Amino acid sequence: MxxxxxxxxxxxxxxxxxxxxxxxxxxxxxxxxxxxxxxxxxxxxxxxxxxxxxxxxxxxxxxxxxxxxxxxxxxxxxxxxxxxxxxxxxxxxxxxxxxxxxxxxxxxxLQANSKNYYHAAWSPSGKTIAFNLFSDKSIWKVAVIKADNTGLLVLDSKLTTRLFSPTWKSEAEVVAHDLKNIYTFDTRGKLIDTKIIAELLGADYHVSGSNSFFYTSDGKKLIFNAGFGKPVEELKDLAEGVFALDLNTKKVTRISPERMNVPYVFLTADDRIFFSGAEKPFTQSKIYVSDLEGNVKTVVNKGTNPTGTLK
Known part of the structure; x- marks a missing residue:
């Protein structure tokens, strides 16, 4: 311990x-x-x-x-x-x-039978928690466990790819990615859907293991953060932003303001987008909230990694 x-x-x-x-x-x-x-x-x-x-x-x-x-x-x-x-x-x-x-x-x-597990994500009801876990096969997986510390299950343990940043599509569906694909699992551990990121977003968006993908409550949009644009001198890398993908039209809309670096995003089950980001010179991160139309408000003047409750 x-x-x-x-x-x-x-x-x-x-x-x-x-x-x-x-x-x-x-x-x-x-x-x-x-x-x-x-x-x-x-x-x-x-x-x-x-x-x-x-x-x-x-x-x-x-x-x-x-x-x-x-x-x-x-x-x-x-x-x-x-x-x-x-x-x-x-x-x-x-x-x-x-x-x-x-x-x-x-x-x-949480009793996860691992020495390295982190990044908890609550299901919409709060009854189950998904998280990243370093498995006994020395690969990053996604696991779920009930909030009362019972029912630990590694999702599709036979899948050999590394999985990152679990989120919830619904009470019975967990989403994770491996930089190339977005996977959806049911809470019995079965892989039920795979989407190729490049086919969804094109080549302009660059995904890392810390980036997350969230389905909106109606399942029609995908909220995510990713690197975009040209490298920024102060960051020595691409700046990240928050975006919304319409799964029907394939149109991507920017949610976070231009000229802001946003390494973290969180979508509540009632479709409010919380994110933390910093403007040039990228030394002070604030926390913002937005609706799906991109109406952004500042919530906290200093902070990172926000998560929110239901209203």
Whole structure:
């Protein structure tokens, strides 16, 4: 097991004070708890989670109420806003996923039978979590597990390609890619659909393992981020943007503003697009939200890797 120290910061905001404590048992590496103020989350006012430097912040959409976690990355807030999944790394680079029940004040480590698993993604109901897992065959796969830590399943374990960035198409369908193809699996592990990325997008969009593909709730559009355009001197690479592909017309529409680098995008089950991006000189990343038509608003002035709840 990994020994780590997960802390909750004290945050003072109008009409709300969150007190917290850390508990790390040096004699039992399997235990790590954080004490939360139950009242702070009983109204389900927390709608967004994101990374702020070395800590994770869970916040209301107006940022007036906040709670923060130290020593964790890859925030993934559940659709109802009551749970937070996150990644913890040890001193030799192994990663594991933990889930905090923010109302019940409990934490648990997902039991994935791997020393390296990360990038949690909640199903639309919040009952299941998909994630990347380094398998016993030394290849990146996608696995699913129930939120109560049962029913671990590696999706199509016979597929020999590496899989990245799992998302949910529906409660019963998980999406991942291998840089060349977008795969859809059912939650029994069967591969049910394959789409060739180059045929969908053409040659102008460059996909990396950290890029994600999300189907909209009606299944008619694909929201994704990818490198596009000419190399940017400050980045020494292509800038990434957020785009929407109409699967019927094959038309791609840009969602994120021009001249912005967007390495992370997240689509809620009710079709709100959250993303983090920075404008030149690309040193300050902000968090934005957009509808499917590209009406973008700034949500947080400093942060990365946002995930959102249902409204």
């Amino acid at each position: 990994i020994k780590f120290n997960l802390c909750l910061a004290m945050v003072v905001v109008p009409c709300l004070t969150l007190f917290s404590a850390c508990n790390s048992d040096n004699n039992d590496q399997s235990k790590s708890t954080a004490v939360l103020d139950t009242v702070s989350l009983s109204s389900k006012s927390f709608a967004l989670a994101y990374q702020d430097g070395s800590k994770i912040v869970a916040t209301s959409i107006d940022t007036m109420k906040q709670i923060s976690f130290g020593g964790a990355t890859d925030p993934a807030i559940s659709p109802d806003g009551n749970k937070l999944a996150y990644t913890v790394s040890d001193s030799i680079g192994n990663r594991s996923i933990w889930v905090a029940d923010m109302e019940g004040k409990s934490q648990l480590q």
